[in-house]
Amino acid sequence: MASSAEVVAPSNAEETTETPAAQKREERLRKFRELHFKRNEARKLNHQEVVEEDKRLKLPSNWEAKKARLEYELIVDQKKKECAERGEDYNRVKLLEISAEDAERWERKKKKKNPDPGFSGYAEAQLRQYQRLTKQIKPDMENYERQREECGEDFHPTTNSLIHGTHVPSKESVDRMVDDVEKQIEKRSKYSRRRAYNDDADIDYINERNAKFNKKAERFYGKYTAEIKQNLERGTAV
Numbered sequence: 001m002a003s004s005a006e007v008v009a010p011s012n013a014e015e016t017t018e019t020p021a022a023q024k025r026e027e028r029l030r031k032f033r034e035l036h037f038k039r040n041e042a043r044k045l046n047h048q049e050v051v052e053e054d055k056r057l058k059l060p061s062n063w064e065a066k067k068a069r070l071e072y073e074l075i076v077d078q079k080k081k082e083c084a085e086r087g088e089d090y091n092r093v094k095l096l097e098i099s100a101e102d103a104e105r106w107e108r109k110k111k112k113k114n115p116d117p118g119f120s121g122y123a124e125a126q127l128r129q130y131q132r133l134t135k136q137i138k139p140d141m142e143n144y145e146r147q148r149e150e151c152g153e154d155f156h157p158t159t160n161s162l163i164h165g166t167h168v169p170s171k172e173s174v175d176r177m178v179d180d181v182e183k184q185i186e187k188r189s190k191y192s193r194r195r196a197y198n199d200d201a202d203i204d205y206i207n208e209r210n211a212k213f214n215k216k217a218e219r220f221y222g223k224y225t226a227e228i229k230q231n232l233e234r235g236t237a238v
Contacts (some may be wrong), residue, residue, distance in 0.1 A: 133180075143170075 060066070083090040147155065154161045205211035 136176075 056063075079093075080090045083093055205214050
């Protein structure tokens with residue numbers, strides 16, 4: 001009996017030593033599988049991000065602003081439909097939703113805008129005038145059809161067409177041109193002109209820069225030094 005007990009004891013010791021080792025091995029395998037799964041997930045996410053970034057780079061530079069604008073227009077259209085179904089005025093509902101702070105901020109922005117930036121160059125001035133004149137043009141389909149009937153085949157001229165000098169402008173067109181010219185003359189009269197040189201003025205400067213400085217000094221301190229100048233001219237200065 002004693003010998004059999006001595007034989008059984010080592011087998012129990014082996015089982016107790018092998019069980020923790022097997023558990024550790026299973027734990028390591030499980031962690032390895034988790035890491036492998038996470039690596040595959042990270043690889044898929046990276047690939048998706050690369051594809052999305054490539055799509056974004058191929059889009060126009062103003063795509064985000066255009067997308068936001070389109071989404072805003074869809075929201076506005078939906079609100080207009082809802083207001084029309086309820087029999088309400090959309091503009092009135094929109095104004096009711098605007099807060100006092102937003103309205104104040106928009107008013108400040110309107111005041112800051114300068115509709116006439118002034119003369120910066122002949123090309124810019126010509127472009128602004130062209131844009132202003134084209135905005136005033138409104139298509140007159142009745143006049144268009146009338147001219148088309150009067151001109152006939154010459155309405156779309158070719159190299160053999162002789163239509164120069166045959167067009168007679170209407171009275172409304174002439175009046176509109178006259179009004180526009182008068183507005184231009186009135187606007188130009190408000191521009192600051194270069195002051196002409198006065199030969200009779202006293203020369204109290206040695207160069208152009210000194211002349212500008214004297215004018216500034218006279219503008220700011222002339223009322224304080226007027227009496228001193230008069231005394232100097234009369235010779236009564238103390």
